[in-house]
Amino acid sequence: MKRRGRLFVSLLCAFCVASMPVTCAWAECATQSDSNLLSVEKSTETFADTAVLTEGTALGNLANGGTCVAGGGYVFYVRNGDIWRMAPNGSGDTCIRAADGTGIWNLSYRDGWLYYARSDQGIYRCDISGKQTTCLVKLPGVIGQFWLDKDQIVIACGRDSVYDFYRCALNGTGLTKTCTNPGRFMYTSLSYADGWLYFMGGKFGESDAVLYRMKPDGSGKSQAVPGNVDDDFYIMDGKLYYQEVLNYHAETTSDDTTYYTGEYGDFYVKNLSTGESTRLMQHYIVENNEYVFLDLEGAAYGKLFFDKEQTLYMTDANGKNGKVLPSPAPSFWDIQYAGGWIFCRGCDTPSTWVTPSNAYRMQENGSNKLKLYNASIAI
Secondary structure, three states: OOOEOOEOOOOOOOOOOOOOOOOOOOOOOOEOOOOOOOOOOOOOOOOOOOOOOOOOOOHHHHHOOOOEEEEOOEEEEEEOOEEEEEOOOOOOOEEEEOOOOOOEEEEEEEOOEEEEEEOOOEEEEEEOOOOEEEEEEEOOOOEEEEEEEOOEEEEEEEEOOEEEEEEEEOOOOOOEEEEOOOOOOEEEEEEEEOOEEEEEEEOOOOOOOOOEEEOOOOOOOEEOOOOEEOOOOEEEOOEEEEEEEEEEEEEEOOOOOEEEEEEEEEEEEEEOOOOOEEEEEOOEEEEOOEEEEOEEEEEEOOEEEEEOOOOEEEEEOOOOOOEEEOOOOOEEEEEEEEOOEEEEEEEOOOOOOOOOOEEEEEEOOOOOOEEEEOOOOOO
């Protein structure tokens, strides 16, 4: 949720994908197939986010577009619609996989393989050199997100945030629809962990600012946390991070437009194993005898990121050891993090929010800032 002042307004938006091709180091020698060519052994690792910078899939990054991930000693990220790879110190920055005119997002890492979605409605996998690439499965609609869950892939597929849910094996076989969405429910925020979908949304024009969870087959739907919450929630290391919203209610303007408003409260964290929710930190800090409010913008690899009135504020997973970082862009949102690098969407005009947006990166210490692509090239 992108905020304007201290007013909570529920927005429903579509996810759009476009891209442009560039010349890539391995584009001419990489091979790919529309069939399931690679055999995959069943992984024994459990599906969870991880604070180890060299392994795993960062759920918080996927929630913000999934354009970076750490694995195999590298940082992988999307640049000009293609997959690039670099060492954590920034050396060896190389394009390893061209998108061939389609957008790439939802980067995930598992056992030496990168998994990613393309706007041709396919889920792909390549090795960390980008040379060995396979189309695992094609979906009947746009892929909103997918998650690697033990020995299967769980997929949200549809348009304009109206998703059906599917699953298949890690090698793409056995594609099955697990849940149909007949009521056109719009998933404005969506994540997944340990067999459960976590989501917010409603039918078009409606919102209850409630965070739910359910199984991918549509069963077991219940409220995940009490009360009303902001739709920028993140899951990291088996914990759910969210912000409460107080006095949430609908208002109608003079032209009969209904919007939803409320007051932002503090940040909380819920342990998904024990079910216990605790207050993480207050939603503001005091600087020069003035209140400065915080917006939760990302969570990955043991770090939390907040927009502090267009400066970047980072803490550990417990909301401690906070420090102000240089801004990655004049305006920024949807922070992602991998291997000491910060990635974000944004624009070149301060205090502005636009879509489609540019993409930027910088090292955690503020060095090596780079615009990765302009607004004309979306994720």
